[in-house]
Amino acid sequence: MEIFTEAKSTFYKALEEIINRAHENGTISQKEIYDILTKYNCNFPVIEDRIFARNHSYQKNIYVLKPHENKTYRLRINTKIEPYVTNLEIMWLKLIMSSRYANLFLDSSTIEKIKKLKTPNVLPIDMNIIVPKNYSKILLREDIKILTPKLRIISKSILEKRILRYTYTSRNRQVFKDTIGIPVKIQYSLKDDMFYAIFYSPLHKTFAKCIIQNIDEIKPEEGNFDREQILKEYEIYLKNAKSKQPxxxxxxxxxxxxxxxxxxxxxxxxxxxxxxxxxxxxxxxxxxxxxxxxxxxxxxxxxxxxxxxxxxxxxxxxxxxxxxxxxxxxxxxxx
Structure with a gap:
């Protein structure tokens, strides 16, 4: 049935949500069904007829629901639909495993599970034919094993509201030693294939954007601060710094x-x-x-x-x- 073709059918996702909600709540109302169909842009009369078994040709009806009372429905078979991975999703997961950043954001057990997924019967993408050209000619890309602990300590400090002490070397090789900063967010540049960290300086009351690979001797520093207030100050800083004309x-x-x-x-x-x-x-x-x-x-x-x-x-x-x-x-x- 073409309507259930992988990675093509929004109707499958709509029906999956209808079934799982009916299973979770015991019943599902007619309005909820219509709302779900509308959400997935599947609110066509022919599809509604199939779901509610109103089609004159019974082979075209989908017998997953049965009328209950007060315009509500129950499942004919009381079970939910477990999530599954499509062939297209498997191809995508296999592709991102070739990224040098996979270990940064996924733990080893997740990576092993992805590697064990059965590969679809299609030719995989050969990453060797993709030649990057936009990377910075000034800064070489840092070894991922060196970059990983820096990223993790910065992201952990953001979550735990910690102050960091670090040494930073700017693009023009100026060194800022024993700098104290509060990490606000991490950004990634597709152009340079580099990670940046936005720091707030409690001393200078301003924000700075640092290339993470140029940060050294980074470690947590004792101190208290109001993160919500700093984020508000950051938004004000950006608002004032925005160019008046594009x-x-x-x-x-x-x-x-x-x-x-x-x-x-x-x-x-x-x-x-x-x-x-x-x-x-x-x-x-x-x-x-x-x-x-x-x-x-x-x-x-x-x-x-x-x-x-x-x-x-x-x-x-x-x-x-x-x-x-x-x-x-x-x-x-x-x-």
Whole structure:
């Protein structure tokens, strides 16, 4: 029956929820059934007829419910549907096991269970054909065995509301030794394949974004603080730091520029529309003032397939950077 095809049928999920709710509560009302069908966009007359056994051809009816009283129904067989893993989900689980970060977020017993899952009768994805190109040329990716304890102590400190003392080396190699900070959140950059930690400094009353692999000598520090208050201060900090005007770029859909643009700005709030008269896509990028230099570098990475239309100071910055690059190139390679 096509309606139960794996990874295709929303009706299966709707019927699973109907059966499990009826099993859990003993009965299920007609309204609850309609609400579930609507939730999964399955509220079509033909499907309702099959569930309530109203179809003239009895082979097309689904005999899982029987009328009870006051527009309620009970299960004909009093059992629930246990969750199961589809072939598509197995393929996905096998794929993520190839990630170097699998051990960061899954314990060893879970990883072993996934490895024992029966592989579908399809060719697996060969991860060796996927060649990463966006990783930072300045910072090499840290060994996962070194990164793991740092991530775990930061995440544990967030959960347990602990203060941390650490030494941090910035991108320009400036060292901040014995820094005290309260971890607020952990972020991941798809572009650089790196983890970042947001710290609040009780001393300077401000926030800093640190590359986790550049954090050393990290350890818990004694001290009390109101985490909820710090999170409120963080939201106020972000609100005040938000740029009043988005950066607007027009992307020509050539050489995969559009896909690259969405990938490069995947971590930013944005909106997009198609400009039919120009045959271009307009992307509005909303950002914080402290992210301006990062956005400019990503725009430059996209090259001539992207035009910045607003704001003017960003246009002037990029034009100046391009002129400097051309001048350096001309001076170095003049014949």
């Amino acid at each position: 950066i607007i770029i027009e992307v020509m859909n050539t050489r995969n520029a559009l896909e690259k643009a969405f990938c490069m700005f995947s971590s930013f709030e944005k909106s997009a529309r198609y400009l039919k008269e120009k045959n271009r896509h307009e992307i509005r990028i909303y950002y914080y003032n402290f992210e301006e230099a990062e956005i400019i570098s990503r725009i430059l990475y996209l090259g001539k397939n992207v035009v910045v239309t607003e704001p003017q100071h960003i246009r002037e910055n990029i034009i100046s950077r391009v002129k400097e690059a051309l001048k350096a190139y001309y001076n170095n390679y003049i014949v």
